[in-house]
Amino acid sequence: MRTGCHHRFVGLPLIEDRKRIRIMNALPMADLTVIDLTRHRAGPVTSRLLADWGATVIKIEEPTDLGDSMGGAREGFDYQNLHRNKRSLSVDLKSSDGQAILKRLVAKADVVLENFRPEVKFRLGVDYASLKALNPTIICGSISGFGQQGPLATRPAVDQIIQGMSGLMSVTGTDTSGPLRTGVAMADVSAGMNLAIVVLMALYERQRTQQGQWVTTSLLESTLAMMDFQVARWLHDGQEPERVGNDHPTLMPTGVVHTQDGTITLAAAEDDKFRVLCEVLSLGPLDQQPEYRDVRARHQYRHGLMAVINAATRQWESASLIEQLNARGIPSGPVLSVEEAMNQPQMRELNMVHPMTHPQWGSYVLLGQPMQMSAHPDGAAVRAVAPGHSEHTYDLLTQTLGFTEEQVAQFVESEAIAIAPRSSEGVSHEPVA
Numbered sequence: 001m002r003t004g005c006h007h008r009f010v011g012l013p014l015i016e017d018r019k020r021i022r023i024m025n026a027l028p029m030a031d032l033t034v035i036d037l038t039r040h041r042a043g044p045v046t047s048r049l050l051a052d053w054g055a056t057v058i059k060i061e062e063p064t065d066l067g068d069s070m071g072g073a074r075e076g077f078d079y080q081n082l083h084r085n086k087r088s089l090s091v092d093l094k095s096s097d098g099q100a101i102l103k104r105l106v107a108k109a110d111v112v113l114e115n116f117r118p119e120v121k122f123r124l125g126v127d128y129a130s131l132k133a134l135n136p137t138i139i140c141g142s143i144s145g146f147g148q149q150g151p152l153a154t155r156p157a158v159d160q161i162i163q164g165m166s167g168l169m170s171v172t173g174t175d176t177s178g179p180l181r182t183g184v185a186m187a188d189v190s191a192g193m194n195l196a197i198v199v200l201m202a203l204y205e206r207q208r209t210q211q212g213q214w215v216t217t218s219l220l221e222s223t224l225a226m227m228d229f230q231v232a233r234w235l236h237d238g239q240e241p242e243r244v245g246n247d248h249p250t251l252m253p254t255g256v257v258h259t260q261d262g263t264i265t266l267a268a269a270e271d272d273k274f275r276v277l278c279e280v281l282s283l284g285p286l287d288q289q290p291e292y293r294d295v296r297a298r299h300q301y302r303h304g305l306m307a308v309i310n311a312a313t314r315q316w317e318s319a320s321l322i323e324q325l326n327a328r329g330i331p332s333g334p335v336l337s338v339e340e341a342m343n344q345p346q347m348r349e350l351n352m353v354h355p356m357t358h359p360q361w362g363s364y365v366l367l368g369q370p371m372q373m374s375a376h377p378d379g380a381a382v383r384a385v386a387p388g389h390s391e392h393t394y395d396l397l398t399q400t401l402g403f404t405e406e407q408v409a410q411f412v413e414s415e416a417i418a419i420a421p422r423s424s425e426g427v428s429h430e431p432v433a
Contacts, residue, residue, distance in 0.1 A: 027054025027381060028373070032203070035060060035105055036086065037114040037126060041159070041185055042143050042219060044082040045192025046199065047113055051085035052369050052380035058105070058396065059086040060093070061389060063418035074386060075361045083386035084356070084366055089397075090390030090418040093124045097416035102126075104401045106134045111199055115143045117154055128214035138212040139202045143195050147218045157219055162187035166223040171230050174245040191222035244302070252298040253277070253305055256335060257313040264318050266325055266332040269295055276328045280321075281312035354382035390418040 032055040036047040051057040073079060089105075092098040102125070106112060114126050121127045121142075128140040142148065145157025163169050163181045173180035198215040206212060224231055230241045230249065241249055248254035251269035268277040271287070271294065278286045286292055286308065291301040298305055313321060318334060325332035336344070347353065352368040369380040397403045397417070411417040 030054035033109045034111040035109050041188040042191040043113050043115045045189055046195040048082060049196045057086040058089050061088055061090050063090045063092055080386045081366055084382055085384050086387055087392040088387035088390055090393045092416050095416040097411050097414050103134055106131055111139045113141045139199055140214045141195050141199045142216045143191055144218045146220050148216050159185040159187040162219040162223050166220055168223055171241045173243045175243060187219040187223045190226045191217055191219045194222045250299055252302045253309055257310050259313050259316050259318045259321060262318050263335045264322055264332055268330050273330050277330055280324050280328060283312055351379045356385055358385045388420055390420045393417055393419050
């Protein structure tokens with residue numbers, strides 16, 4: 001008999017090895033706990049990103065809140081899109097029992113996200129000073145319409161209002177159309193992404209300082225930042241950007257042109273690319289004419305230039321012209337519908353669509369995250385559907401926070417919480433190792 005030999009069965013690692021494999025394969029945010037107090041869209045975009053990359057996100061809901069406001073009904077596409085991978089804790093923060101639950105939760109958390117008006121956050125005890133007193137390492141991420149201070153700090157705001165008040169609508173559209181909003185929630189989504197970035201920066205800094213901090217952004221700041229060079233033009237010389245429709249504001253020719261069978265986009269603003277475009281379209285020495293000789297001139301005489309180019313591109317079929325332009329180094333592509341964009345072969349390579357099965361509502365597909373990590377080749381994990389109302393309240397109170405059965409019963413009696421009926425068809429929210 002052999003002694004001193006530890007045999008391992010292939011495919012059955014020891015317990016220690018399984019733990020090590022799970023840690024190695026865990027998503028990068030897997031050790032974070034996030035309390036999500038936000039509503040509407042911007043804040044949930046932040047918590048969705050953290051949840052998709054592994055964080056335990058606890059979505060705080062009113063006991064009577066059925067999730068049918070922003071994002072639609074729970075079974076709707078938008079609610080499932082915004083709140084997948086999260087856990088639902090139903091608690092009335094205005095009650096004394098609710099405050100007791102919140103305090104114990106904050107003591108165990110890494111991040112709190114909120115988008116309350118200033119007077120509300122102080123009343124509920126979710127301002128940074130109150131949170132820091134409970135947990136000095138807590139990161140408080142706040143999102144607002146106009147910022148935490150200033151004459152508009154208490155004013156309500158949504159994406160539509162900010163698109164108008166940021167100047168974004170003033171540069172969208174044409175002279176004849178007047179100001180237009182973008183077709184997506186630019187202010188909400190950009191603010192949500194920016195809050196995620198600054199939360200991650202604060203977490204990184206916490207590794208060095210061992211201290212938490214308050215980080216903020218707003219819909220107004222984020223939209224101004226998205227406008228980028230358009231605002232920079234005004235800051236530099238007071239130049240008010242004009243509305244130029246589908247053309248680039250300064251670099252021409254860059255925009256949409258018509259073909260025999262539709263429209264395409266192209267970008268040939270640099271002198272060498274413009275010269276090649278003239279060759280492909282058989283425009284002769286157009287690039288040598290004084291009004292089109294350099295990028296400044298082409299910007300000044302954009303209307304005449306695009307009329308000449310469109311007359312030439314109308315002689316081509318879209319696919320043929322796109323192929324010719326790209327072959328000669330000029331970026332070009334079709335103008336697609338959402339359905340066409342999602343069905344193009346490239347989408348299969350980007351790992352951005354995730355089929356899901358809901359225990360009540362069947363199969364559907366969710367959009368994933370737009371970034372990749374070499375250590376996680378499968379990308380962010382859309383591993384659980386959006387939670388049912390108060391689905392995880394009981395487990396979070398008893399298993400995570402350590403409340404007794406008697407205390408939970410007291411919370412139910414005082415209507416500080418709601419507990420979903422227990423079901424054998426519950427959805428797992430465990431990270432996929």
